[in-house]
Amino acid sequence: MRDTVKQRATVVCQLGRRILLVSREGTRWSLPGGKPVTGEDLRETAMRELMEETRIHAMDMRYMFGFTGIHTCHHVFVATIADGEQPVPSNEITRCTWAKVTEVANLPVSTSTKGIVEVLAMASNGASRLPSDYDQAADIGAQFSR
Template identity: 30%
Template sequence: MSVTKHRPAKVKATVLCSRNDKVLLVRRKGAKWRFPGGQIASGEAPVVAAARELWNELSLHCPGLNAVGTLEVGNVFHHIYMTVLPDNCCFALGKGIIACKWVCWDELSATMLKPTAAALFARDLPGLVHNA
């Protein structure tokens, strides 16, 4: 008799930073582009994790994080947040992030993204954001 081990789902906070119909992407060394965010610590509120990850990855303090929804991709449950950053917003790369860039929503493609981010994108993130 074979025993199937159940892997508990990971829980992450994913932040869509937008400005002028563009979304901010970040990249680690040797990896594809992704949306800012990361794992939620045990007992941590998802919105607190989202704010922490923005600070750790980009030195951004965003008091206006709006919950957009939740999506499950594989064994990862994503709490999706959105914030609109002003044109004069400054950020600094941190926590392993080597680059960031703004991409128009209509120019964003799954092939440029890390597989998890591509799977989120395939779930109509632009529709979620524009309807939020």
């Protein structure tokens, strides 16, 4: 019997050329996010999970693209946050950090986090023409390359 692919809202928060990574005790770094509760749409999930994990309130949450890992389909959103917002680890999260996008591949991060950041980097470098649902990824990816 085949396992069902889990659905997850995954959030990209940016501060200049850095992105927010979170971690539970003893685990690899990952992007904030989680699974929806009954009746919740994925945008609401992204906003709730960001708040629960980091105490950051997103002023806006915009869908970027889908990324399918081995067991999870990540619905990637970009959060607009107020200047000066700083994450505070909360709920199950024990650590938060702002990591340079160019350094993520060398950090102990989840495989999906590494892949999502690679998609953003490809979009910013214009390495290839991405499918239409990646157009917004190119927008945010360009911001990382400035």
